[in-house]
Amino acid sequence: MVVGLSNEKDIDDIKEKLKDIIRQAAESRTRVHARDDNFTLVEMPENSRIGQIQGNWMSLILITGEPLKITIKLHFSHKDIKHLIHPFYGAETAAEISDKQSMDFVKELSNLTAGYLEQAFAEMSVPLGISLPLATRGYYEIFSNYSPSDHPIVKLSDLWCIEHDSVKIIGSVLIEITSTDALKNLLSYEYATTEDEDDDGEFDFL
Amino acid sequence: MSNISHDVQASHKVLTLLEDANTHSERIIDSLPGVFLIINSEFEILRGNFEASKVFNIDYESLLRTSFSSLFKKEVWEIFEYQFKELEKKSNNSKVKFELSICDNSHESSERPFYWQLSKMQNSNNAEGEIFSLMGEDISELRNAENRLTSIFTNIPLGILTINVKGKIEDTYSNYLHCLLGDQEFTGKSFRSLMFDPIDADLSRDEKQGIDNIETCLNNEERLFEALSLTFPKKIFLYTNGDKSEGKHLQISYKAVAYEGVVKQLLIILEDRTTIIDAEKEQERANLLEKQSQAIYESAIRDPLTGLFTRLYMEDRVEDMLSNHNRNNIQSASLVLFDVDFFKPVNDNFGHDVGDRVLKDIAAIILQQVRNTDIPIRFGGEEFMVFLPGDAKSAYLFAERVRKNVERLEIFADNKKISVTISGGIVSHLTGETLNQLIKRADQLLYKAKKEGRNRNIQEDNAN
Numbered sequence: 001m002v003v004g005l006s007n008e009k010d011i012d013d014i015k016e017k018l019k020d021i022i023r024q025a026a027e028s029r030t031r032v033h034a035r036d037d038n039f040t041l042v043e044m045p046e047n048s049r050i051g052q053i054q055g056n057w058m059s060l061i062l063i064t065g066e067p068l069k070i071t072i073k074l075h076f077s078h079k080d081i082k083h084l085i086h087p088f089y090g091a092e093t094a095a096e097i098s099d100k101q102s103m104d105f106v107k108e109l110s111n112l113t114a115g116y117l118e119q120a121f122a123e124m125s126v127p128l129g130i131s132l133p134l135a136t137r138g139y140y141e142i143f144s145n146y147s148p149s150d151h152p153i154v155k156l157s158d159l160w161c162i163e164h165d166s167v168k169i170i171g172s173v174l175i176e177i178t179s180t181d182a183l184k185n186l187l188s189y190e191y192a193t194t195e196d197e198d199d200d201g202e203f204d205f206l
Numbered sequence: 207m208s209n210i211s212h213d214v215q216a217s218h219k220v221l222t223l224l225e226d227a228n229t230h231s232e233r234i235i236d237s238l239p240g241v242f243l244i245i246n247s248e249f250e251i252l253r254g255n256f257e258a259s260k261v262f263n264i265d266y267e268s269l270l271r272t273s274f275s276s277l278f279k280k281e282v283w284e285i286f287e288y289q290f291k292e293l294e295k296k297s298n299n300s301k302v303k304f305e306l307s308i309c310d311n312s313h314e315s316s317e318r319p320f321y322w323q324l325s326k327m328q329n330s331n332n333a334e335g336e337i338f339s340l341m342g343e344d345i346s347e348l349r350n351a352e353n354r355l356t357s358i359f360t361n362i363p364l365g366i367l368t369i370n371v372k373g374k375i376e377d378t379y380s381n382y383l384h385c386l387l388g389d390q391e392f393t394g395k396s397f398r399s400l401m402f403d404p405i406d407a408d409l410s411r412d413e414k415q416g417i418d419n420i421e422t423c424l425n426n427e428e429r430l431f432e433a434l435s436l437t438f439p440k441k442i443f444l445y446t447n448g449d450k451s452e453g454k455h456l457q458i459s460y461k462a463v464a465y466e467g468v469v470k471q472l473l474i475i476l477e478d479r480t481t482i483i484d485a486e487k488e489q490e491r492a493n494l495l496e497k498q499s500q501a502i503y504e505s506a507i508r509d510p511l512t513g514l515f516t517r518l519y520m521e522d523r524v525e526d527m528l529s530n531h532n533r534n535n536i537q538s539a540s541l542v543l544f545d546v547d548f549f550k551p552v553n554d555n556f557g558h559d560v561g562d563r564v565l566k567d568i569a570a571i572i573l574q575q576v577r578n579t580d581i582p583i584r585f586g587g588e589e590f591m592v593f594l595p596g597d598a599k600s601a602y603l604f605a606e607r608v609r610k611n612v613e614r615l616e617i618f619a620d621n622k623k624i625s626v627t628i629s630g631g632i633v634s635h636l637t638g639e640t641l642n643q644l645i646k647r648a649d650q651l652l653y654k655a656k657k658e659g660r661n662r663n664i665q666e667d668n669a670n
Contacts (some may be wrong), residue, residue, distance in 0.1 A: 051333030056267050077267045116614045132218045134225045137232050138270070139244055139253040142329040142337055 010180070010187060011154070018175055019158045019184045020119060022070065022113075026171045029112040030162045033105070034084055038184055039164040050146045050159040054170040055138040057103065061110040065128035068175060068184035070117065074110055075138050075170040078102045084167045106169070107133040124185035146174055153178055233254045241320070241342035244327070247335030249274040249290070251458065258555030261308075261318075261342075266483075271422055293326050294336055301325040305345070319349045344483055365476035366605035368463065369397045370499075371425035376471065383557060386454060388446070401458075402439070404446045411438045420460070424472065428464040455483045509584040511562055520583045524593050524641060531595075531635050538591065539635040541602035543648035544572075544608070546588040547627045549661040556619040564617060564626050571611045575604060590628075597633035602665040606618070609663055634666060 036177040048054075055075030058154040061069040081096035083101040091097055108134035121128050154177040161170045177183065220386050235242055236255045244253040251258075254269035260268075260276050275283045283408040289302050294377055302324050320342040329335040359366055359379045364387045366379035375392045385393065387400065402409065402417050409417075415439040423431040425634050438460050445453030463471035466627025507519035515523070531539040546568060553561040565588060572582050572590060581593040592608075617624045635644055647666070655664040 049333045051331035053270065053334065056253075056270050077270075078268050079265075123629060129214065132221050134221060134226070136228050142252070142331065144332055146333075147331075184244055 004188045007042055012185070014177070014180055015154070015156050015175075017189065018068075018070075018183075019156070019173075020176075021159055021189070022072065022117065022158065022173050022175075023171075025113045025116040025120070026072070026074075026153050026160065027162055029109060029116055030169060033109045033112055034164075034166060034167075036084075036124075039162050039167075041162050042140050044161050044170070045157050047170050048158050048159065052142050053138050053140065054159075054172065058141065059103070059106040059110040059133060059135045060140045061085070061114045061133040062129050062131040063114045064131075065121070065126060067126060067179035068128075068177045070114075070132075070176075072110060072113060073141070073144075073172045074106055074113075075141070075172065076106050076168075080169070081105055084102045089139070103135045107135050109169070111123050120189075124183075124189055126182055126185070127185055141172070142159075144172075144174070146172075154180065210659050216481045240344065241340070242434070242567055243269075243274070243342075245274050245338045247292075247294070247337075249287075252334065252337070261344075261604040266455055278308060282306065282488065289324055290323075290338065293324055293338065296326060298326055298328045308342075316619070318344055318346050321345050363478070365478075366473070367392065367397075367476075368471045368472060368473050371469075373397055373421050373424060375400070375561060382478075383476070386456065386476055387444075401442070401456075403442065405442060405444055408443065409439070412437070413442075420472070423469055425464070426469055428462055428467050428469055431462040431464075431469050435462075453480075455479045509569075510582050512566055513573065514569050514582045514584040514590065517583065517585060517661070520581065520585075520591070520593075523581050523610060524583075527643060528635055528639075528644070532637055536595045538597040539595055541596050541644055542592045542601050542605045542608075542630050542632050542653050542663075543585070543645065544568075544590040544591075544592075544593070544605070544628045544630045545652055545656070547629055547656070549588040552624060552626070556624065560617070560619040560624070563619075564624070567615055567617060568612055568626070568628065571608055573665075575607050580604075591648075598666050601632045601634070602663060605632055605663040605665075609661065613661065629655040629660045630663040631655060632663060632665040 023041055026041065030039045031037050034201050053075075054078050056122045058073045058075045060071060062071070079094070079097050082097040085102065085105050086092075086094045089097060089101065111130070114130040116134070118128050118130050124154045147155065148157065154175075156175050156177075158175075159171070160174045161168055163169070208510055234389060238255050240255060240260045241261050242253075242255040243251055243555050244254055244257050251274055252268045254266070256266060258264075259266040259269060259282065260274075264272060264277075275287070277283075277424050285304075285306055289304055293300060293302050303322050304324075305319060305324065309319045318497050323341045325339045325341075327339050329337045333640050340524050362380055363382050364380055365383035365471075367383060368379075369377045370376045373396055375395050375397055392400070396418060400423070406629070408506045408542075416439045419434040419437050423434050438458070440456065440458055442594070443450075443453050456480070457477040458558045459475045460475075461468045461473040461475075463564065487593075508514070509516050526538050527536070528638050530536045546564065549561065549564070552564055565584075569582075569590065570593060576592060577594075579595050583591045583593070585591045592601075592604070594604060610631065612626055612628050615626055629652060631648040631654070633644060633648045633651060650665045652664065655662050658664070
């Protein structure tokens, strides 16, 4: 049973704010972690549906607290990630990067995104905890249930793609709200811009 | 550290273990020896394993969203599509199994047979539509082994076929069947019409009942086959158009192919025994000829009156005995030459019939006294020879036994008792001596015995 706001517009605004803040977290952390500001969040093609398999692999992480649960999944291919990160390891070609190194990169990206959200919600007096990031095969997405609902728990989902130079990391999220009242500060939350951020690409979240 | 922190740590540990377990399971799927694919209702590949990547010659990660239909020739895909459509109509976890050969579009010559299992999976969201798992096992090696076996069957000099529950020929497994039954299409033909109708007139009542029993067994319990198969015709002489000259002797064996205890097929093996039977007949003819030849030879070497050997036989056997003595294979060899005393008067006074009886009775005594190794011969009219492996002394003892028995003979003719005696000359063979020389020496001793009063034997040593 959802506890809190009765104004439908407020609830819709909270839903949109939640999507926006998660998208912003995903995009900004990707830029930071990939050391490339050219990564941009774009909408998925119209024929894409959430729940479809978006990549050979996916990393997933759970952010949870009293008023809400957020499950973020980052869908990727090793080919893309290895192409992106091989310079970080001083490798000349993507083939020199192992699957584990590729996997660790995306798990770390999940962790950074969740950490970013944890901090953002803490600023709104909404304490959340985050799980370990896990990685598995992308086809497990077929077992996910993204069906939206407004009662007794508000459920919503979102799907996006962050891409640059043929590298794509697709994100999907399931948001489950049990208390909109606790999220009312979200209505007045202002997103931090890149300039506002005081970190230099390193994010201490643990 | 708070309890909550401990709980979080414990949860994190469990998650890590689950992730490791999942990774391990996925690696097993990746390394499956056969093709493994997960496919959506648009026939796009959602997950594949290394073997699928290898078989379809597609980079492992590029399998995702590859159109499954694009991997095959149109006619192969149509069969897959049919199986997908059939499965779509069924409930979750249903499966279909089928065999289908595949080749990638660039290597049409390298077609490989696969055994496929297509299953409908359960999924929690409908974003991908129906989800199917497909497992394919490369059965090339199995097929190659089958082909080798089929090749053996095809070339084996046996007719091999199966008949179905209706008694119709379902499959044939050897080219030799055409040699046996003529060059024709067998599939679908009645086994009875093909094998037994042309020779119906030659079949016994029991054989006809056996043919009926073949049909009774089909689509019936296996144990009925076991009982009735004893009555099935096993050997027939098959010919067509009434021409027995081109007929074949066939041996037929029957093996039930049962499913769940019911005979659904009969495996029938035809063996052409014509050559064997012809050879057996030839052998019988040869045996008969040999017997006839033996009888002719026997009549040539046996004196019909006395049953003793003739001079013809003597030349074969006696030469052997003397040769053995020359080569020291035997220590000594001796000859006894008998002649009936005063035989001419017997013939003259009592007739040839009585003379023949006298010769017959004396020959009987000689045959009673000889050993298997001795050679008794009727040498001439009333002359007998016995060659013995042994020295002259033992030959003399033999000759004396014969003489005394002859002396005791009682022959009656015209109510008169006829007394008969014999005389004999005994010599021991000298190494290198010819048969004629030996006989000549014995004849000299015989002459001496006659001269000295008859009814006596004279041995070489005695003479000296």
